[in-house]
Amino acid sequence: KAVALQKLTYLSSLHFAPVASHPLAFPAIELIASPQLPHRRLAYLAASLSLHPASLSLLPLATHQLHKDLSPSTSSAANHHVTALALQLLASPAAAAAPDLPVHLAHDLVPHLSRGSPRAIAAAARVIAASPSAAVPVLFKPLAACLASPDPRASAAAAAAFCELSAPPADAAPFLPLAPDLYNLLTTSRSNWALIKVLKVFARLAPLESRLAARIVDPVCQLLARSAAMSLTFECIRTVLTALPAHDAAVRLAIGKAKEFLAAEDDPNLRYLGLLALGMLGPAYASTLHECRGVIAQSLGDADSNICREALHLMMGLIDDSNVTDIAGMLVSHASKSDPEFANDILGAVLSACGRNVYELVSDFDWYVSLLTDMGRNLHCAQGDEIGRQLVDVGLRVQDARPELVHSSRTLLIDPALLGNHLLCPVLSAAAWVSGEYVNFTKDPVELVEALLQPRISLLPMSVRAVYIQAVLKVITFCCNLYVERLSDSSKEVSVALNGLSMDQTVSGGSDAPIGSSNGQITVPRMMEKDPFSLKSVVHMIN
Template sequence: MFEKSLTTLIKGLRSHRGRDEATYISNRIQEIRTEVRSADMEIKAEAVLKLAYLRMLGYEVQSASFPVLETMASSQYHIKHIGYLAAALCFSEDTEVLILATNLIKKDLHSAQPLDVQAALNGLSHVINKELAQHLSEDIAMMLTHTKPRVRKRAVLVLYSAIVRYPEVLERTWERLRDLLCDSDQGVVTATVNVICELARRNPRPFVPLSPQLFEILTQTSNNWLLIKVVKLFGALARVEPRLVRKLQRPIAEIISTTPAMSVLYECIHTAIIGHMLEGAGSEDFAMRCIDNLGQFLSDTDQNLQYIALLALAKLAPTHPALVAQHEATILAAIRHPDRTIQVRALDLVCQLATNGSMRTILDTLLTYLEEPQGGASAGGASHALQSALDAHATVRTADAPQLPDADDQAGLRTQIAESILELGGADAYAHVPDVGWYFGLLQRLMVCVCPDVAQQVADQVIDLVHRFATLRPAACAALEQRWLHAADERLGRDTAEGEWLRAGAWVCGEYPEYITAPAQLARAVLQSRTAELRAPVLAVCIQSALKLCAHYAASLSPVWNAAQRSELEQLVDYLLAQLAPLVHHQDSDVHERAQESLQLLTILQQGLASELGAALPSDQLGAVDPVEEHSWDDRAAAESRTAPRALHLLEPLFFTRGDIQDDEQALPALPPSFDLHAWIVPEKAWDAILAHVEPAAKPRMRPVESTARAPSKGNRHKDPSRPKKSKKREQVPSTPHAAMEDGELNDIPIVQLSLSDLTPQNPAHGAPSASSDTPATVPTVQPKIVTRKKKARS
């Protein structure tokens, strides 16, 4: 039997690791199945122990549940201990044989041997389900008053599992649970506080009555672990009982000032934050003390302290931004920390601290981080980098040594920093940007060092920024124009970021061509030969921009029109037509549509210039009108109308309709701060008072048709008994059109009777008058007859 012990099994597994391991496990399981059926409890217990070890390795051993139950029922403690250990590893809440273990566990709980009780409690904490909790709740409650502190401590821990699965157990054991907070054994008190703390995480309200006992523990205990649990428990209770906040401020502040344990210090600060103890009057000093301690955590070399300090400061930033901003430099420096989690937390906290005054410093610092070279190459060159890599592999990394982030983490962090810059700058329509010119330059620097995923966002923000601020347009158009004019043909759109930047430049220059110094040259650059290789969204914007620049350039030639200008314009139109012709067959629908429209519009402009050639002055007389000379306005206008073709202004109205309206006039007027679009114009409370002064609308009355004789309707011969009788004396009927119509006047409405003979056309042959020539022969003329009903003679 000893040759097939657990030690032998472990040695065999190690010797067969990597080769026929599955076969070896299968053979051992067959042997174990034979051993568990043995009558010798020692052999059975050893087999159960080997099954428990195999279960730890991940193998299924559910078929051996009954042998485990047999070992649990042994009278020998070492066999019983093996049985409960195997049950804790192999059983689950839905194991079928658990129902058979109810009486067995009950018997062990009431055993005179404390070891048997402890073994039963240890196993029960792992296998307990709702049925066991319901049947064994009284037995567990009895163990709470056991004479042995070890039993009471284990019983409290089992009680937590029972309450989670069967909440009614809490009501039955409430008094004993409260008494355990005052137990003489420190371990029992710690276990009780731990159970209450875990239950309060689910619902803290039932445990508010335990505050006096917990407050006594808070002020008297010297056990740091117990103190942490009590402080954390008060943090949960303070959320549902605001009166605890004022009571806890003083003792927690004393613990923060006196404790040397960092764990207790942080837990007290965290409890003060989540318990709203740092808010309200008189809490400014307490908040300053907490934030100062968190600042010391940030400067510590321990990464764990730095991380939890960033978490706590992030919770304090909404309520105490000025105090947290005192550590802004340390937080910005934490973005360069090798630990990725610290970098992310520091970046989130920096975004919360950004204000109008600190926006420029924060964004410049973040952009400087992005502009640093990637890869970690130092100034020593390649040899120094290789030596550093060899030293890094040769050195054993300890738990305290920071690990350098890999390339994927570094790229992800750079993307997150770039997105944070765009989010901070564009918040509230750039309300926090101190200078839009500076921010435009920052976006130019950002475009160089961002990934393709963020490049589109940067380009969109450049377009939006120039569109919103008219003062930025001259400088932005000048910078973007030079970017296009100096773009080498072989480097055009070589990557996504460059293409997005060109898209932004094309859109801005095409939308505001009045700030462009060389529109014709820029139109050629926008539609150069390599432009067709750009991505479809960029290419579509370039086509539209080139057409706008051409339209503006053609209209600008009208005051100085001469032969040289005509030749230059015709060359520009011919160049654009040649570049657009291949793009008509582009696969992208947007590019195809814009190329086709631009091609047709430029063709119309070309034909317009050619058709007006004869109407213009001779070429030797073009330019005879000197705009510098002193002419009257009428003479100059007449001269320009004779020389400049009307086709020059053909395309400009299609894109630029602003005219003389200024940009400030185009913008919507700003609403006053006190104007609330969601508020009622008339408050709801005033509705009743308003409706009370409104008179109800009068019922309309009709004037009866006068007739000499009135008769009751034949259809109303049966009188309604509920109808009131009419007075014999006829009342005077009001003649107003809005008067109400009496019931008796319904008989006065004239009735139109139609005869079937009126619906047939009259035959002119029988002497009837023929229809007029204006009336069609197929439409009969019907003469309605008005019949008045005569009143019956009253007897």
């Protein structure tokens, strides 16, 4: 049985299949009572994998044996090993799947807590997290007493336990009575690991009690100033910036340390932590972020993708109506040189910031239309849907931006290289719709029609080609209408023009220019050759 269970446990760990899904789940509980220690070690390992809702029917069989193994009645070396195995089982994450088992064994943990066993402390924390209503009355006080233990291993384990129990979404208020013991640990412990856990707990407690913040600020600053451990230094920075923002001297010290992290050119981890610390600054210290804008912008090109994304997050936090032009332009320019994934992160962030609350940050819409066009020309752009939506939306909302919108749409439509990129189809569709809807602002309708009917549009989806054809009809209709209106004052010229269109005859005039055809020539006044709304232009577009 032990050999079969060993194989099953290995396969379960390898393929993440629960032991209880196999008929050998019962032997895992059966072997816990084996007199041989290797068998029991294997059985406890298998049991830690089998504790889940499908195996709850086996728990009564295991509870009695765990009671015996946790009993401190014997002091043999073998019993110590078995007790350690039982505590390890209760401390495993699998125990949370069977909350009844830890509750039944809560009283058995108290003697082990009184001895300051780190395994018992970890097990008690897991039991309290699984069933707080039943376990807290039994285990909270013995666990709190471990904070004052002379054994540094026990005090560090207790600090880690309370750090885990007070973590969000848990309410940190019940842990306020522990402040004196935690403060004593903060000022006397020499374990960086324990200090980090204590600082995490204080960061959650300080906002709940203002006097506590004033009490811990000096020890935290002393740690921040003298510690050579970067992990502890960063935790001090985090505590100051998130829990002690009212203490200006402490915040200034933390900012100075964060800038030292940013200056560590040979260590990307420290640079990332420095950026992370700057992101914790409140609005009162926004000027500090602006002072570091150059370093943040430089970090956008870092080889570490985490640093790049954190720098982007900080840059977006710097944007306001006074600098949106500079920052957004710089980011879009940087996106053209970045890898596709990060380039789309940049473009998405810029689109979100500038489009927030109906473009509240944008005052110059001609600039913004040009920026949208530059984003749409990025070959790696996957934000085509949002760019196209905003191009149309700006045209509908801002009349003064329509001339620039039509001009920018032209630059998109005449570029044949964009037609082969399926990610940009929404952008091209929006550009075609804008060009047809606001054709009165176009300077060269002939060029526009040629761009809308170029052969490579066959690469576009049918839905986009339909928008192209609709735009062509709008342009031709507009040109014909304008041509007729310009000749309406001269009935003679209108008659000649209509005859030329219907009968394909010669139009006489002072100084003529020929238009070639298969059957003859149409001559129009030479002054109309360069006029996009001339007869020649209209006939060319219709053909």
